[in-house]
Amino acid sequence: MTMVEFFSFLPYGKYAFYVWLAYGVSTLTIITLFVTAKRNHSKTLRFLQNKYSRS
Amino acid sequence: MWKWIQRQASPKVFYSTCTRLIPWFFWPFISFLIIGLYWSLVVSPADYQQGDGYRIIFIHVPSAILSMMVYAVMAIAGGIGLIWQIKMAEVVAKVSAPIGAGFTIIALATGAIWGKPMWGAWWVWDARLTSELVLLFLYLAYMSLNSAFDNPKTAAKASSILAIVGLINLPIIHYSVVWWNTLHQGYSVGTGGIKDPDMQIALALMFVASIFLYALYVSIKARTEVLVREQNSRWVQEEVRSLVS
Numbered sequence: 001m002t003m004v005e006f007f008s009f010l011p012y013g014k015y016a017f018y019v020w021l022a023y024g025v026s027t028l029t030i031i032t033l034f035v036t037a038k039r040n041h042s043k044t045l046r047f048l049q050n051k052y053s054r055s
Numbered sequence: 056m057w058k059w060i061q062r063q064a065s066p067k068v069f070y071s072t073c074t075r076l077i078p079w080f081f082w083p084f085i086s087f088l089i090i091g092l093y094w095s096l097v098v099s100p101a102d103y104q105q106g107d108g109y110r111i112i113f114i115h116v117p118s119a120i121l122s123m124m125v126y127a128v129m130a131i132a133g134g135i136g137l138i139w140q141i142k143m144a145e146v147v148a149k150v151s152a153p154i155g156a157g158f159t160i161i162a163l164a165t166g167a168i169w170g171k172p173m174w175g176a177w178w179v180w181d182a183r184l185t186s187e188l189v190l191l192f193l194y195l196a197y198m199s200l201n202s203a204f205d206n207p208k209t210a211a212k213a214s215s216i217l218a219i220v221g222l223i224n225l226p227i228i229h230y231s232v233v234w235w236n237t238l239h240q241g242y243s244v245g246t247g248g249i250k251d252p253d254m255q256i257a258l259a260l261m262f263v264a265s266i267f268l269y270a271l272y273v274s275i276k277a278r279t280e281v282l283v284r285e286q287n288s289r290w291v292q293e294e295v296r297s298l299v300s
Contacts, residue, residue: 004172011096011107012106012107012108012110013107014106014172015106015107015108015110015172016107018108018111018168018169018171018172019107019108019110019111021168022111022114022115022164022165022168022169023111023114025161025164025165025168026114026118026161026164026165029157029160029161029164030157030161030268032157033153033154033157033272034272034275036153037272037275037276037279038275040276040279041275041278041279041282044279044282044283045282045295045298045299048282048286048291048292048295049295049296049299051286052292052295052296
């Protein structure tokens with residue numbers, strides 16, 4: 001059984017695997033960019049806080 | 056309006072503008088995304104040739120347009136930084152690079168996923184696909200060059216020149232389907248593009264959502280970049296203390 005056949009129970013039948021894979025990859029990329037940006041901001045704030053508390 | 060733009064050259068003003076704009080970009084993005092996804096996946100009818108497989112274009116086309124638009128913004132901002140020495144333009148250019156690379160990755164990945172059921176291949180060395188891949192390499196080169204220097208001024212100068220030179224790739228991507236016989240289809244928007252009104256609405260909604268997403272990312276990332284660059288300023292020290300306490 002191929003991946004295409006396995007996922008054909010989802011909406012869009014024989015195209016379900018491709019459609020949901022495309023939307024999944026895009027969601028993952030968008031979330032990764034968002035989480036990275038937020039984490040970098042928090043890390044920068046912590047770094048600057050430590051720097052200012054030492055001085 | 057012009058005065059407001061000029062005031063943004065100040066890091067402190069630019070930082071507070073970004074902070075204030077984040078919710079103004081976040082909520083429209085979420086709203087357009089939800090309505091856009093509903094229109095793309097539920098309202099729009101199946102295509103008479105491609106069936107439901109065509110629904111990938113609702114993310115592929117906006118991300119492909121944004122991949123080029125962000126590059127243009129990055130190069131123009133880099134040019135402004137280079138000519139008028141405006142540090143905030145350098146910041147916009149620098150933070151746009153990973154966002155543009157993200158849009159390019161989405162465009163390439165969704166294009167490959169669409170290509171498999173339609174063309175029977177994940178990838179072909181077609182002019183449109185190859186020039187879009189070159190765009191991804193340009194983004195990666197820009198980011199590598201920008202992080203290769205300790206001095207942010209030198210880094211901005213070198214990477215801005217690269218971004219401006221790389222602008223030549225944008226018309227190549229856009230006109231590749233006209234200049235060469237490509238496997239990639241012609242324009243999806245405009246003459247010869249999609250005709251169904253529901254499909255057009257879905258595409259427009261997803262495109263607007265993508266623009267808000269870009270603006271949101273720039274606002275978030277620019278704040279971090281400004282804090283790093285201006286860390287020796289008194290206002291940054293006060294800002295960090297007020298945020299932490």
